[in-house]
Every structure is written in structure tokens, then in C-alpha cells.
Amino acid sequence: MLPIIQNQPPPNVIDLGLGDPPLSVLPLELIRNSAQRRLARADHPFLQYGAEQGDGHFLGALAAFLTQGYGFEARPESLFVTNGISKALDLICTLFTQAGDTIFVEEPTYFLALRIFADHHLNAVPIETDENGLDPASLQEKLAEYRPKFLYLIPTFQNPTGTTLPQERRDQLVQLAKEHNFLIVADEVYHLLSYSEPPPKAFAYYTETENILSLGSFSKILAPGLRLGWLQAHPNMIKRFTACGLLDSGGGLNPFTSAMICDVIESGGLASNINRLIEIYRLQLNFLNRALQQHLPQLRYRIPGGGYFIWLELPEHINSNELRQKARAFHVDFRPGTLFSSRKGLADKMRVCFIHYEEEEINEGLLRLKKCLLDAS
Ligand SMILES: Cc1ncc(COP(=O)(O)O)c(C=O)c1O
Numbered sequence: 001m002l003p004i005i006q007n008q009p010p011p012n013v014i015d016l017g018l019g020d021p022p023l024s025v026l027p028l029e030l031i032r033n034s035a036q037r038r039l040a041r042a043d044h045p046f047l048q049y050g051a052e053q054g055d056g057h058f059l060g061a062l063a064a065f066l067t068q069g070y071g072f073e074a075r076p077e078s079l080f081v082t083n084g085i086s087k088a089l090d091l092i093c094t095l096f097t098q099a100g101d102t103i104f105v106e107e108p109t110y111f112l113a114l115r116i117f118a119d120h121h122l123n124a125v126p127i128e129t130d131e132n133g134l135d136p137a138s139l140q141e142k143l144a145e146y147r148p149k150f151l152y153l154i155p156t157f158q159n160p161t162g163t164t165l166p167q168e169r170r171d172q173l174v175q176l177a178k179e180h181n182f183l184i185v186a187d188e189v190y191h192l193l194s195y196s197e198p199p200p201k202a203f204a205y206y207t208e209t210e211n212i213l214s215l216g217s218f219s220k221i222l223a224p225g226l227r228l229g230w231l232q233a234h235p236n237m238i239k240r241f242t243a244c245g246l247l248d249s250g251g252g253l254n255p256f257t258s259a260m261i262c263d264v265i266e267s268g269g270l271a272s273n274i275n276r277l278i279e280i281y282r283l284q285l286n287f288l289n290r291a292l293q294q295h296l297p298q299l300r301y302r303i304p305g306g307g308y309f310i311w312l313e314l315p316e317h318i319n320s321n322e323l324r325q326k327a328r329a330f331h332v333d334f335r336p337g338t339l340f341s342s343r344k345g346l347a348d349k350m351r352v353c354f355i356h357y358e359e360e361e362i363n364e365g366l367l368r369l370k371k372c373l374l375d376a377s
Helices: 030-041 055-068 085-094 111-119 136-145 167-180 235-242 247-249 254-264 269-295 320-330 361-374
Strands: 079-082 104-107 121-130 150-153 183-187 212-217 228-232 311-313 349-353
Touching: 030 104, 030 254, 030 269, 055 079, 055 254, 055 269, 079 085, 079 111, 079 235, 085 111, 085 150, 085 183, 104 111, 104 183, 111 121, 136 167, 136 212, 167 183, 183 235, 228 254, 269 311, 269 361, 320 349, 320 361
Parallel strands: 104 121, 104 150, 150 183, 183 212
Antiparallel strands: 079 228, 212 228, 311 349
């Protein structure tokens, strides 16, 4: 039989590495109600090829939502509708790079972004990070050696480390991008999922300069199956996207879905869904934290302020790739650190996710991991 959804682990395996929201949190009723309201209306431009930048009404609703969510003004003319961040990254690579070009990525970074960059035959050069995210000194060092087309980073509640770049570093990076003439592609997918302190300003704040592209997505705040997101940038940069061949041929990237989601935003459903997710995920993070302390006190980690992930440091003699092989026999899985490294390092690290499973399964998964670690020691 063909699989129904992506990334399904075998039924007897608890995959603590899995970064997908569970079906139980995806808001069917909210989306059904909005879609029914919208489809009951007589006007149906969303069945036609759409405006390249995205439907004007939707862009207005999205701008109002982001103004509220980010805490500074977002203007519709600075927004461009995408099919989610993955597609936006692909399009950025198409429009701004050629095979063989150098780009900079955080070490570690979102492993599936590395796959997209590899599809474009780009040379991904790692920039060091610390507990505060990307290290500007490492960036400066690499700038003396390379001329990157862009720097890809996840500034807030990073995947996989959970770290957040402080405001001063954000200012510094923007300054460096201007001085050295490269783009910053800020993947802000987790920015609105904050469980304690509000994070520093999103990179969207800096889009009065043409060097900054800020990417957002409905995948983590509503549902990944929508394949809907946005890019926020200076209007001159937006024109680079709307003028491309893909849009010439196919029109705006997701007119039908954005029409349905426009109602979700305007009815207040998106804001309340985000609040609901924050409540659920905060409890799950606290639970995983307590369970880790109880079952696996030998692992070191920092508690993230938001997002999906905890980045664990294994005792020195344990290699996470070898541990993963062993873990199969214990019916537990996770993501080894090397997956997130552009130079195949970080074998002493592993990523676990706290939003996919409920408490009982998280607990059972950690007990299995504990047995596996005992066996490996
Ligand atoms: C950092 C990061 N960027 C992008 C994505 C994918 O976003 P989208 O579904 O909008 O393509 C994910 C999903 O896990 C992610 O963690």
C-alpha cells in the first residue's frame, strides 16, 4: 500500500527525532469552518491563476497578522506568498545562485535545507555557533575567505539546537551583510512559538534593507499540509520573485489555499490556534525536561525558549550514529548530530523533539533510550 503521510515510523517504534506535529493538534474544524464560509460566497477568483505576489486581500490580512505577531509594522507590499519555506528556499537558490556558488550555513543547521542546497549544487560552508546561535566572529573569519551568495540561518528557536540569536548579534549580521554584499535568508519558522520570554525582533524587521529575506510558514502555526508560507522583503526584492518564469507560467503560488486561510486569519482563528499550540507545547517541553532529568541525567542540554527541539550532548565515548543503529533493537529512534552538520561532525550530539508525542510515549521512548545507552556504555 502507498504511504498516507510522510515520515511515519514503523508502528512499534517511538521516533523521538520526528519533527512533525501530531494529527491531533492539526485544527480540522477551524479550517473546515473557514473553508465552508469562503466557499459559500459567490466570488471565486481563487479558482483562476492568481496574482504573482499573492491575492491582495490575503496579503492585507497576513500583514495585519504579522504586525500584531511580530510587534512592528508589516506592509502588504513587502510580502510574497510561497508554498512554504522549503519551496521558498528552492526559489531563492534558483534566482540568486548558480551551481558551485558558496553559501554560509550555521553549524549545525536544519538538515533538510542542506538537501535543498545540495540539489542546487551549492557549496555550503559552515559558520560556528554557540549557546547564542551564530557566532559573528566566525562569520567575519569566513568572510575573509569566501564571498557567499547568502547566509541561511534560523535565528529563533533554532532547528536543531533551540538557540536564539540575541538582538545585538542580529544587528551585527545585518551590518556585515550590507558591508560584504550578501543576502541573509532568515528562516523564522518557529518565531511565533515562544514558551517563555518573547524573542528578539524577527529579521523581517530589517527588510528596509535589500539584503534581508525573511521566511515564514503556516506549517508550524496551523498545518504543514497547507503548503503555505510567505517571504518578507524590500519591495524591490519582491519584484525579483514576481518576475520569475515560474510565476509567469503558473501565477501566484497558492491562490486556493490562501483564500481559505484568509478567513482563518480574519476570524481570529490563527491567533487562537497559536495560543493553543503554545499551551500544549510548553507543557510537553516541561514534561520532556523532567523526564530527561529523571531517566537520562548524564545527557547535557539547554532548555529552549520555544520551537520544537532539544539538542542533547552525549557522553564523550558515545557516537550518535552508532547509538542509532543500536536503538533499532530497542524500538526507539532520534536524529544523530551528523545529519545537521555540513561537514559530518557533531557525532556526540542528537536531536529530540518534544511536540510529536504525548507524555506516556515520551516517557516510554526515554526509557528505551536509557536501556540502549546502558547497552552502549
Ligand atoms: C527550520 C525549518 N525550516 C523549514 C521547515 C519546513 O517548512 P515548510 O513546511 O514551510 O516548508 C522546517 C520543518 O521542519 C524547519 O524546521
